[in-house]
Amino acid sequence: MKIFQLSLIGVGAALLLSGWVWANEAAHEAVDAVKWKPATLRVALADMPAGDIARGKALNSQLMCASCHGENGVAPTSNWPHVAGQKTDYTYKMLLDYQSGLRSEDERSKLMKAAVEPMSQQDMADVAAYYASLPAHEATVKAPAHADAERLVRKGDPTRLITPCASCHGVKGQGGKEAAPALAGQSEKAFIRTMTLYKNGERHNDVNKAMAQFASKLTNEEIHQLAAYYQGL
Structure with missing residues (x-):
């Protein structure tokens, strides 16, 4: 009986392990589904x-x-x-x-x-x-532009090799070439969530990991400031 019980435990462990391996492989397949260049x-x-x-x-x-x-x-x-x-x-x-x-x-x-x-x-x-x-969403209450956010949008930060947001997304957040999205009027919460996913390496659909590299250099405070800035445009 003990041998039978041990066998069942072994089978169960094997199934759990195979399930974990399958899930892990599926996750990697999802990340590699489209390798944008x-x-x-x-x-x-x-x-x-x-x-x-x-x-x-x-x-x-x-x-x-x-x-x-x-x-x-x-x-x-x-x-x-x-x-x-x-x-x-x-x-x-x-x-x-x-x-x-x-x-x-x-x-x-x-x-x-x-x-x-x-x-x-x-x-x-x-x-x-x-x-x-459709006409872009406009925030009903617009927060005053934060100087640090405006600097990041227009000039970036050369000391940290951060390019200006405007170089891809436009000075007024209208979007740019190569599917760079419009950001003007976007929900603060949605913006923060997106940037945090990039910053933490959890989102992988950016071309050549450009957004992930950009977001990784920002502080959480800067992400919040940029979110308020773009929502107010």
């Missing part, structure tokens, strides 16, 4: 279908996107980012990242992965076009 991103964006705004508006409701991001792209709670006025190429890339599993860093991203799974590239382009057509 500047060239591969350019090809993906060049192949993006032309978006249909009217169809994107319908899909926003039909696919339940509006339940988190709002009928007009303004999230009803701070748990989700605003998408109104967001650049088409950024939204399209982000949906590709969720579908491939590259974005799988937390429970929110897992919900998004499930939501995006049935979408075609045309669906993604249509939804992205709809969001880009």
